Amino acid sequence: MNEAALLSVFEAAHQLALKHQRPVVAVSSRPAPNLDPLVLYETHRQGFFWCAHSPGLALFGLGCAWQIEATGPQRLAEVNRHWFALCADAVIDGAHPPLLLGGMRFDTQQPCAPHWAPFADASFHLAQWLLSEDRDGRWLRCQCVVEPGSDPAALARASVAAHQQLFASPRSLASHPEVIERTALPAPQWQAKVANALQAIDSGELSKVVLARHIEYQLDAALDSGAVMRRLHERRNSSHLFALHRAGSCFMGATPERLLSCREGHLSTHALAGSARRAPTSEEDQQVGAGLLADPKELHEHQLVVQTILQGLSGIVSDLQAATRPELLKLATVQHLSSPISARLVEGCSLLDGIQALHPTPAVGGLPAATAMAFIRRHEGFDRGWYAAPVGWLDARGNGDFLVALRSALMTPLHCHLFAGCGIVQGSRPADEYEETQIKLASMEQALHLAPR
Ligand SMILES: C=C(O[C@@H]1C=C(C(=O)O)C=C[C@H]1O)C(=O)O
Known part of the structure; x- marks a missing residue:
């Protein structure tokens, strides 16, 4: 220059x-x-x-x-x-x-x-x-x-x-960090929270709430966020990657979920909710996918998100269109139901108005939104921070793109925090939901190379 x-x-x-x-x-x-x-x-x-x-x-x-x-x-x-x-x-x-x-x-x-x-x-x-x-x-x-x-x-x-x-050359980092301690709520205690959510759903207080888990690793040295990103990039499938640094800490992820993007006034998003594992053979994987597309509980959970996104955007857009039925979005360890949605921003409204209208969608919060947020605050038991929140960019012409910061990790100099959640609706089973968080955590865990000593 x-x-x-x-x-x-x-x-x-x-x-x-x-x-x-x-x-x-x-x-x-x-x-x-x-x-x-x-x-x-x-x-x-x-x-x-x-x-x-x-x-x-x-x-x-x-x-x-x-x-x-x-x-x-x-x-x-x-x-x-x-x-x-x-x-x-x-x-x-x-x-x-x-x-x-x-x-x-x-x-x-x-x-x-x-x-x-x-x-x-x-x-x-x-x-x-x-x-x-x-x-x-x-x-x-x-x-x-x-x-x-x-x-x-x-x-x-x-x-x-x-x-x-x-153009500076790379700073070298200490060899691979070892895990000193891993802290997470034991499975039965997390599943008790899901049972609690199911009671609130049965009582009619809520129709959906997303409960997440927090896993904290104490390390003997700093992680190399560049190497972690390289590994996420190699296996990114349909994920979008992000990393943001603030004061010696890094928040990074490989998320399948776009919250909202805007190009010359044209908005695109999708409803993403409903999950199943990936199977080892393509035949079995297709069967799991077909099962997901036909599962009434997963379709109900998904439809709640579609409806809420449409309602949220309705005040600030024209030409609002949603796919009539969901498609499968396949990631390395998990597959999801996804319904593309598009619209045009009305004059005088901006992408950030759209983000304000949508966040938190019931894919990460719940329904009714305020009750679900209060439930999460009271029962989840940790601070989500930037997990499950919008991250993205915005330019001077009003174009931009925001993701939902899922499948993410916060790396501080000697700690690493992982997060994963899932939507609880009527018919959810605590053990299955726990399993779902495990498969959502797997891709980040693999990229981090964190193995207990
Ligand atoms: C909350 C997460 O994922 C969200 C919940 C999903 C579900 O419950 O099926 C699917 C995709 C995401 O919208 C997460 O990955 O932590």
């Missing part, structure tokens, strides 16, 4: 910042055919990594040029306001607009556990350097926020210095 070219973009942004007396985003993009987002993430093990399909996009973001954090249940509206105010006069050199990356807590009313402390209610970063790879190739963006009091020349110098960092 050429310092003089960056300087002219930053100076143009500075003029606007002075004129309007507010911060202005500047972005400059160049082709970068020789850079690979996954290789850069493996090298740096920092920032933000993303690899989603349909539409296919990989991202790697390093450095933070601007941070937007917000708290409380209206956090998304606040992020939306802040982001579009910042982008109102954006100076864009090249074809790529500024792009914001981040995520949020599942439930702002649940007290925050110490290991989740670096992960705010909502936290988004404008990466200083952002590499993207899609069907238009690989592009490197330099993103910066210029304030009325900024010195554009100093900003250009700092950006070029940070650019050198992108």
Whole structure:
């Protein structure tokens, strides 16, 4: 990247910042055919990594040029306001607009556990350097926020210095960590929680609630998040990958679930609920899949999610369409029922309005939503943090993509936390639900290479 070219973009942004007396985003993009987002993430093990399909996009973001954090249940509206105010006069050199990356807590009313402390209610970063790879190739963006009091020349110098960092060689990590201790609620106690949920369902208080498990590993050394991501990438099947770093901790996952994506006002999502194992032979696997497609309990659980997504979006979209019957989404260890849904955003509404309307869907919360959230808070017994919450990106044109952060792990320097849950409806059997969480945990456990001593 050429310092003089960056300087002219930053100076143009500075003029606007002075004129309007507010911060202005500047972005400059160049082709970068020789850079690979996954290789850069493996090298740096920092920032933000993303690899989603349909539409296919990989991202790697390093450095933070601007941070937007917000708290409380209206956090998304606040992020939306802040982001579009910042982008109102954006100076864009090249074809790529500024792009914001981040995520949020599942439930702002649940007290925050110490290991989740670096992960705010909502936290988004404008990466200083952002590499993207899609069907238009690989592009490197330099993103910066210029304030009325900024010195554009100093900003250009700092950006070029940070650019050198992108090409730094990998830091070596200690050999493979060993597990000192594994802590998890024993199966009978977790199954008692499911029985409790079934009672609440029988009494008519709830029609569905998603209960999750939390497994904590204490380690003798830090995990190499780059190597874990490489392994997730090798076996990703139909999953989307993400990793976000905050203050020495990393939240990463390989999730099958997209919450909502927006391209030029066109929204796409899917209802994902109803699960079965993968079988070892293709014949048996087809039978398991056919059984899932015909199972009344699984179809009921699935239909509740379809209906709730349609209702949630109805106030902010037109042309709302859902598949008439679910299809199978096959992952490495588990298969799900999935129903694609599409719509058009109405004028004046944004992707984050859609996220606000949908989260938490009954695929991760329950029904009625508020009662299910209260049930989870009271009975689940741990802080979900960012697990099962939206993570994703949003650009200055209103395009973006958010996933539901499932099949995920939080890695702190000497601990690793894993999460997996399943929907409880009438007819659910506690032992089967426990088994379902085991197969959902398996892909992350395999990628982490965590074996007890
Ligand atoms: C809650 C999780 O998964 C969700 C629950 C599912 C179910 O109950 O069948 C299926 C997919 C996800 O919507 C998880 O993976 O932790």
